[in-house]
Amino acid sequence: MITVLCVEDERDVRELIVEELEDAGIRVLQAENGKEGLASIISHRPDIVISDITMPEMDGISMLGELQINHPQFSNMPFVFLTALCDKEKMIEGLGAGAETYLTKPIDFDVLMAKINGLVVRIENRVAAGMEF
């Protein structure tokens, strides 16, 4: 079963995403900020990460940066930004940090789920081919 980590400081937003993913039969882990998210990735090795950017303690881009530099074993793990920051500079920064995709709020769940399903298919194919992330 595919595991997705959802990192989001707004409780209501997080709950909505979790519900949507769980309805699609995905196991969901939750974290309230970048620091918690990083700890969760290292200990639970999720298949996909969906993360907000603006969060206390550690923001999403810093979390991804930290992961790339100090934990390169996760560099193939798909990382999806889901943020209310819509300016182009931020989008470039997020994608430049190594994110798979950059989605903005308000959330279009159809788009989000299409993206997640696409990633799930890719992951399952890879596993079937004996490749590892």
Next chain:
Amino acid sequence: MRRRLNRIRYGDNTIVDLWETKAMQTMTWNTLPSWAHLACRDILRAATSNRRLGDILSECLEIVTGIAELDLGQSAALYMIDCANHTHRLLHHRHSEELAYPIEIDPSSMAESFPRGWGRACLYQMPLAAGDDEALIGTALLFGRTGKRMNSEKLSILRLLCQEIARIIVHRGGAAASLIDMVELSTDEIYIFDAHSLAIVRTNATASIRTGHPASHLCRLTPAALKVDMSEAAYRDLIGSVLSGQCSNISFDACHRRRNGTLYPVKVHVWRIRGEDQDLFAEVAVATADQRKAFGLLEQVFDAIPGGIGVFDNRSRLLMANRRLYDLMNIPPELFPPGSRFEDILRYNAERGEWGDGDYESMVRERLDQAQLGLPYSFERERASGKVLTVRSEPLSNGGYVLSYTDITLRKRAEKELIRNRDELEATVHQRTAEIAAQAAALEEALQQEKNINAMQRQFVAMTSHEFRTPLAIIDGAAQRLMRKKGDVDAAFLAEKTHQIRGAVARMVDLMESFLSAGRMDTGRVELSLVDCSIRKLIEQSITRQKIFSQNHRFDNDLSDLPAVIRCDALALSQVITNLLSNAVKYAPRAPDIKVRGWQEDGFAVVSVKDNGVGIDAEDIPKMFQPYFRARTSTGIAGTGIGLSLVKQVVTLHGGEIRVDSSRGQGTVFTFRLPIAGPRIETPPPQPETDDEGAREASAA
């Protein structure tokens, strides 16, 4: 075959072999060519001055090396025989570091060579002795300018000149006493004659020039023979008292006949001088007509000079002065005629206060000592009248000196004017530079401020968008969730979604409310509607509302000491408290305890809100209430930067104050005070804060 006399090794390993040179013609004063004669006289003249031996030797070497006929280079050195080790010790040198080493040479011979290393120049070695038969005292080394060797006549003359220098060294500056010097240097005719035969044994150049007889010719005559109508017997009678030793000298008038037969009057002085083995007498004939003529001419020349000139003898007595000297020194000529002591002139001026206050006698002594030093000097002096003079003193060879006074008042005045103009110009330039620098700094500051405001506004726009999008995401997300369930929803699910949507909407309303308030403040359209309201209740309501959004935080409030009511705009005050509470929650995500305290002091209600959150950097604290400003510690925490500026404005409008105490990582306390009786003037026109006026205008635009 020439004999190698010596080999000289110099410090730079140059080796010079000196080869013996056979001179010589015997040169006498009377057979010297005129240029050599002049050089001898110049050397003797240098020797008669009162200067140090070193200075005299410098001049002598300069004279010798400067003789065009000898074609010598500038380098020359004099060595003394050092009795202790028979080496030659450097006594004096000129333009020649190479020659400045002790050397070993056979000093008795003359030698010449081509030293290697210095190009093809001749090096001449000359013995230093006061005369042909005198003891050797040292050696002179001189360079030829080219490799062309001197002929024997010139070598002999060079040796003779070196003899003259040796004589100066022997006499140690006492050459003036030398009879030969006196005779040669005199501008009067001098005849030295033998007492028995009256035969002239020595004479001088002046005698030859005046009488027209060559020196060799004169040596065959007697002094009597030169005089008109004077027999030898008559001459003996005239000088009888000197010849017999009754008196040391005698003077009389006579008339000399030139070789061409013309006559001229002379004043004759005859002395006994002591020869070594014979009794010698000297006759000095002073051409009186020439003297008068010369003196008259000199007086005219003196008076024609624009500056003041005074000649003093070796005892500092005034010999001669021009009118201008008396004018410039402002001394009466009748008081100080020639013969006056310089000392008296100085004292006269000192006592008149020309030199300012001080001990006159010591000032006079100082000036006099300076004048008698025998050194050239000059100084400037401002007289009491304001006149500025340059005073210059040039020593004379006889120990006297010439003082010259030049009036430089006009030049000095011009100089002062120039300096004043320059200073003024400099001051102006400095001032303008400072002004421009200040303007540039102000411009730079304004520009920087503008940049800061722009950056803050960009950040504000981004954050505003973010702030609206978050509740929108909740509303939209909840709506999408409801749609996906397609009616298959239970009451709990429906309630939850509705709750989420309403919460998000309330948040958006709050957000909009604060923007609108900020806008009202900015455009100055705010009016406080003052009512007596229970501040305690207001705070408690705000806390209750905040709890809904921040279920993880605990609020500890102690408001019992607050006054029952204060006069204020309840809605605006509620916004202030809500803002401070939501900030405390937002910036302390990991520290759940928030303390709210209220009390009263000096007619003010005071409220503080304390969290244990991220805190604020010390340098950010002064900017906390500027619109759009966000502290560095707020990174990653959503916010627009308008809340606190709004808070500050509301508090200020109420006639209150707000302050913040914090440091990074140590939590934050906001404390505001409001007058219990309300603002002193009710609904005052809103005063935009002067320090961030620009920011406000920019945001209104």
